[in-house]
Amino acid sequence: MLKVTKKQVMDALRDRGVFTLKRNAEYQVGIKNNQIAVYSINSNESSYLGNTLESAIKLSEIMKEHGTEEQQDQVNKAIMDLMPGKENDDEDVLGEEWSW
Numbered sequence: 001m002l003k004v005t006k007k008q009v010m011d012a013l014r015d016r017g018v019f020t021l022k023r024n025a026e027y028q029v030g031i032k033n034n035q036i037a038v039y040s041i042n043s044n045e046s047s048y049l050g051n052t053l054e055s056a057i058k059l060s061e062i063m064k065e066h067g068t069e070e071q072q073d074q075v076n077k078a079i080m081d082l083m084p085g086k087e088n089d090d091e092d093v094l095g096e097e098w099s100w
Contacts, residue, residue: 004082006051016078025068
């Protein structure tokens with residue numbers, strides 16, 4: 001079983017630039033109340049996902065459906081940064097091998 005701390009999860013997302021404001025993105029990702037938060041720029045809607053690896057994986061699924069390519073890549077690479085023994089490069093890191 002893979003174990004990472006909440007700090008490691010948030011740091012990986014931060015290091016990959018997930019929390020920076022994205023131009024032309026319908027949804028933005030930020031940190032509110034020490035949790036990953038996804039919010040719509042067109043309304044006051046927000047979703048709090050938590051701050052665990054499972055939360056980052058949920059974020060990946062949300063970005064897959066509603067995010068920009070940049071957001072998808074950043075979240076996926078952040079998740080891979082937390083996986084032991086994986087090389088992190090600029091390729092599609094999750095690809096078809098990732099499933100939940």
